[in-house]
Amino acid sequence: MTATSVKAPPGASRTRYLILGLAFVGLSLNYLDRANLSVALPFIEDDLHLDLSNAEKGLILGAFFWAYDGAMLAAGWFADKVGSRKAFTFAALWWSVVTALTPLARGFWSLFAFRFALGAGEAPAYPSATKAASRWFPAHERAFASAVIDSGSRVGTVLSLPVVTGLIALVSWHFSFVVLGVLGIMLAAVWYWYYRDPMEHRHANAEERSYIASNGARIDENDSEAAAQVRWRDLFRYRTIRGMMLGFFCLNFVIYFFLTWFPSYLKDARGLDLKELGTLGTLPGITAIAGGWIAGIVADRRIRAGADVTRVRKTVMVGGLLGGAAIVFAAPAKSVYVALLFLAISYASLAIAATGIWSLPGDVAPSSRHVASIGGIQNFASNIAGIISPYVFGLLLDVYHGSYLPSFAVAGVVAVIGALTYAFVVGKAEPLPVRDS
Template identity: 60%
Template sequence: MTKTQQRSTRPPAGATRVRWLIIWVAFVGLSINYLDRASLSVALPFMGEEFELSATQEGLVFAAFFWAYDACQLAAGWYVDKVGPRRSFTLAAIWWSVFTALTSLARGFWSLLTVRFLLGAGESPAPSSAAKVTATWFPTQERGFATSVWDSGSRVGAVIALPIVTAIIAVFSWHAVFVVIGALGVGWALVWWRIYRDPRQHPRANAAEVAYLEAGGARTAETDPEDARRIPWRSLFRYRTVLSMMFGFFCLNSVIYFFITFFPSYLVDERGFDLLELGFFGAIPGIFAVFSGWTGGLLADRAIRRGVSVTRVRKTVIVGGLAGGSVIMFAALVPEAWMALALLSLAYGSLTVAGTGIWSLPGDVAPSSRHVGSIGGLQNFASNFAGILSPIAIGALVDATGSFVVPLFVIGGIALVGALNYLLVMGRIEPIRLTGDERGAPRQPVGA
C-alpha cells in the first residue's frame, strides 16, 4: 500500500462521525436482543419448583428458540436486503419484545417451548440487519472494530443478564424478569426508527463522511456494480466461500451457545455456585469476551490500514480465535472453580475474536450491497443448526454421563474443525464475481 493510499484510509478533516453513533445504537439493540434470549437460561435454574424440567427438556426448550430462529434466517436475510435495516431492525425488536414479555405467562413445558419458538422467529433479522448496517456505514479498514462493537452486544446481553435477572428474581419473581426486558426492547425500537437512515439520506452525515465511506469500500446502492445487482439470490449457494462460511460459523456457534444456554447451569450444578456467586463470578467470561472482541477488531483494522491483505487479516482472526476457543474442553478437568472460569474466559474471548472476523465477511465478499443481508442470513442459517443441535446434545450427554466433561470435550473438538475449515477450505476473501447472461443468471462461478 502506498503512502497516498495509507493517507486515504483516514477520514478527512471536518467529516462527521454519524457512523459511530449508529453502530453504538445497534450495539444497544443487540445487547437487548441477547438479554432477551439469555434471560431464560439464567432464570431457569430457579424456575424448577414450578416447571420440574429434566436436563433434556431444558435442552428442548432452549432449542425451540433456534428452530424458529434458524428456519427464518434465509427469509430474514433476504428481507433485510429488501426493506433495509431501518424497517427490519425496528419490526424485529417489537416482535421479540412482545414474546419476551409473554414468557411471564408460561405455566409448563409446552407453553414455555411455544413462546421461545415465537421469540426465535422475531429475533431472526437482527444479526443480518447489523451486518448490513456495518457494510453500509463503514469502509473496509473500519469494519473489523465496527463489527466487534455490535457483535459484542451478544456478550454484553449475556453478561448483564446474570446480575439483572438474578436481582429481579431476588426482589420480585422470575415472572417480572421478562416483562421488564420486553419493555426495554420496545423502547429501543422507537429510538432505532428515529435515528437510522442510509448514509446519503441521513440528515446528520455530511458530504465528507459519505465520500470517505464510499471511497473506502462501504457497500451502498450508489457504488454497486450494475451487473452484480442482478445476481440471483439462489446462486450464492454455488460458491465455496459461502459454503465455507456456513460450515465454519456452525462450528463456532456449537461452542458459543454453551455460554448462552447451559453455562449458568454448569456453574450451579457442576461448580456449586449459589445465586450471589452466579451473578458476580458468572459475568467474568462475558466481560473478558467483550474486551477481547473490541481489541481483535481494532488490531484487524490497523493491519488492513497498514496494507495487510483482507484475506490474511480475516483468516488470522478467525482461525486463531477458533483454535483458542477449543481450550473450553480443559475447563472440565481442572479441580478448582477459578481455574475453570479462567479457561472459560479464554475460550469465550477467543471465540468472540473469531466472531468479529466471521461477521465482517458478508460485507467483504458480497457481490453488491443487495446481497450483504442475504449472505449474512445464509451463514447464520447454517450456524444456528448448532443452536438446534448443541443444547439437545449437551443436555442428553449430561443426563447420560452425569457431568459436563464429555459435552465440553465434544464442542472443543468442533472448534478445531472450524479452524481447519477457514484455514484450508475458504479461498481468498474478496467480493464474489459471477458470469452470466444479461439477466444475471450465472453460468460458471468465478473465483469460487
C-alpha cells in the same frame, strides 16, 4: 493502500458511531429478552403452579431456537429486500410485543407459543445490524464495528441474571417481561426515527459520506449492475459461502457450551456456590467482550496500515478458533482457577474469531443487496450448532458418568475443524465473482 489514504478527513461527522451504538444497544436488549424466560421460568412455575418436567422445560426453552433458525434464511433475504431501517424496526417491534405479552401465558402450550414467536421475531436482528455496519463502515473499520455488534449478545447475556432477577424482586416476574418489552418498543421507535443509510442521513456530512463511499463500504452506489442481479439461491453455489456456513457452525458449537452447560460445569464439576457463580462465572464472558473489541481495533489498524484484508481476516478467524480449542485443557486442570483461565482463553479467542466472521458478509457479498442474506445464511448454519451442541455435551456427560473431558475434547476438535475451514475452504475476503446463472 497507504495509511494516510484511509483516514477520515478533517471535519467529517461521526454519525456512523451513533448508528453503531444504537445497534449495540439493540442487540444487547435482544439477548436480554432472549434470556428473560430462562431466568424467570422457576418463578413462573411457582406462581402458576405448573409442575413442569425437565423435558417440558427443555421444549419451552428450545422452541426459541427452532423458530429462530427456521426463520433465519428468510430473515436475511428480508433485510436485504427492505433495508436495515425497516427490517430491524420490524424485528424489534415483533420481539418486544411478544415479550410484553408473555405474562398472559398460563401453561405449557402458551409458554411454548410465546417462546416460539420470540425466536421468529428475533431472527432479522443480526442480519439487519450486519447490513447496517457494512453500509456505514469502510472495510478498514468493519472489524471493530462487527466486534461491537457481536459483543451485544454477550453483554445482554451477562446482564440478564442481575437485571431480570432485580425486576422480579422489585415487583414480580410479570414486570420483567413488561419492562423489557416496553424498552424494546422504544428502541424500535428510536431506530426507525434515527436510522438512514449514509447517503440519506441528515447528520452525516459530505466529508463522512465521501469517506464511507470511497473506502469499501457496501452501498448501492458501489454496486455493479451484474453483481446486483445475483439470485439468493445462487449464493449457495459459492465454495466460500459453504465454507462460511461450516466454519461458523464450528465456532458456535463451542460457544454454546458457554451459553448452556457452563454454569452446570462450574457447579457440578468444580463445586462453585451461587455467589462464586456470580463472580468467577462472569470472567470468561468479560474476557470475551474485551477480546472481541481489542481484536476489532487491531485488525482495523492493520488494514489501515496497508495489510491485505484477506490475510487479516483469516489470521483473526483461524487464530481465534485455534485458541478456542484451549477448552480441551480445562477439563484435566486440577485447580478451578487454571480451568477458568483456559475457559477464558477459549471464549475470548472465539469472540476474536467472531469479529472476522461477522465482517465477512460485508467483504464477500457480490453487492450491497446480498450482505444480510449472506449474514443470514451463515447464521442459519451456526444456530444448527446451537441445537446440536447442548445435546452432544449432555449425551457425552451421561455416557462418561459426568466427566467433561470427552465433551471438551470433541469441542476442541470441532474448533480445529473450523480453523481449517476458514484457512483452506473460505476464499478471499473480497466480493465474490459474478457467475452465469
